[in-house]
Amino acid sequence: MQLAWKEMRHNWKKYLLVEVIVILMMFMVIFLSGLVKGLGRAVSSSVDNMPADxxxxxxxxxxxxxxxxxxxxxxxxxxxxxxxxxxxxxxxxxxxxxxxxxxxxxxxxxxxxxxxxxxxxxxxxxxxxxxxxxxxxxxxxxxxxxxxxxxxxxxxxxxxxxxxxxxxxxxxxxxxxxxxxxxxxxxxxxxxxxxxxxxxxxxxxxxKARGAIAGTKVYTKAAVIKAIPGYQAEQMTITMVEWLLVAITAMIIGIFFFVINLQKEKEYGVLKAIGVPMRRLVGMILCQVITIAASGALIAAALTAGMSAALPATMPFFLEAQQVALVLCAFVAISVLGSLATVARVGKIDPASIIGGDFQ
Known part of the structure; x- marks a missing residue:
């Protein structure tokens, strides 16, 4: 953790740049999430709010x-x-x-x-x-x-x-x-x-339903909501775009860390040569990824929540805490998975070739 923070403070401009990109992208994702829920409620809230099962x-x-x-x-x-x-x-x-x-x-x-x-x-x-x-x-x-x-x-x-x-x-x-x-x-x-x-x-x-009545069928509230004309098509389309943006934003972090660590292969080689264990290097990379991803996502969520208060009442926008939390957790998880390419690259660095001057 300490090594990760030292490295981030030393190259703060690079990390600040990717943090700003993450904030902007996640702001767009969370705003889109609010639109998904808002449009869904504009179709179904009268039924959804009913105290019926x-x-x-x-x-x-x-x-x-x-x-x-x-x-x-x-x-x-x-x-x-x-x-x-x-x-x-x-x-x-x-x-x-x-x-x-x-x-x-x-x-x-x-x-x-x-x-x-x-x-x-x-x-x-x-x-x-x-x-x-x-x-x-x-x-x-x-x-x-x-x-x-x-x-x-x-x-x-x-x-x-x-x-x-x-x-x-x-x-x-x-x-x-x-x-x-x-x-x-x-x-x-x-x-x-x-x-x-x-x-x-x-x-x-x-x-609960108690037996069948001729000529009728019993459906759950969720099934009735999904059957409202246009509800599923609308929700599926926008939700697909939302999760695609989550994946793209996470990939941006993965690519950034891969490129920046390519420039530090000599440093990693020296660290390996002096006995720094691989698990510590992996911990440093993952710590940096989680810090950038989590902090950027939380800032974006706070900005979106603040902006939602200024939106007109007629705009179909609704932030659901559970949905926002799911998006944030998924984003951090995908970011960590994307960083595994960087971890694999660092694991292949041969300290002997670095010390011997064969680094290309």
């Missing part, structure tokens, strides 16, 4: 909430089996507007039982109740000028809805969510389409 959907739904359709008999069977452990859920993308001349805004309705466990926590106003034609919006709608107490209009049915509260981090398919009672939702759907039937898309379930 599983969802009961129709057996032909392909795990997609908006495609599922439970008949009254099927949902009655669900209620009889699970009691208060199951609650209805409907998901419908539509438009709403503030006033007759207001611009139409995309929204995803979540129709729920206000007395059930899916009722969202509110950050402003009051919780959703069974009161007719009331709605709780994601706080993204605040940026459009909508406030608690305002009256908005469902564009399809022209039914007026009173905003009673705001919740946060409720998105579905990159569209802000809105919560209403199942009765209000059915009134809207019947006004827009008189042929609408009183079915539900599915049921959210707490706990």
């Amino acid at each position: 599983r969802f009961i959907l129709s057996d032909d739904s392909e795990k997609i909430l908006t495609v599922s359709n439970l008949t009254p008999d099927e949902y009655t069977a669900v209620q009889n089996k699970y009691k208060d452990k199951a609650t209805p859920i409907d998901v419908q993308r539509t438009y709403l507007q503030k006033g007759n001349k207001g611009d139409k805004q995309d929204v995803t309705y979540f129709a729920i039982d206000p007395d059930g466990f899916l009722s969202p926590k509110v950050t402003q106003g009051k919780k959703l109740t069974t009161e007719k034609n009331t709605i709780v919006l994601d706080d993204d709608f605040e940026s459009t000028g909508i406030e608690v107490g305002d009256t908005i209009e469902d564009s399809a049915s022209k039914i007026k809805l009173k905003v009673v509260g705001f919740t946060q981090d409720a998105m579905y398919g990159h569209i802000a969510a809105a919560y209403m009672s199942t009765d209000t939702y059915r009134a809207i759907m019947k006004a827009a389409n008189p042929a609408f039937q009183n079915t539900v898309h599915g049921a959210a379930l707490k706990g």
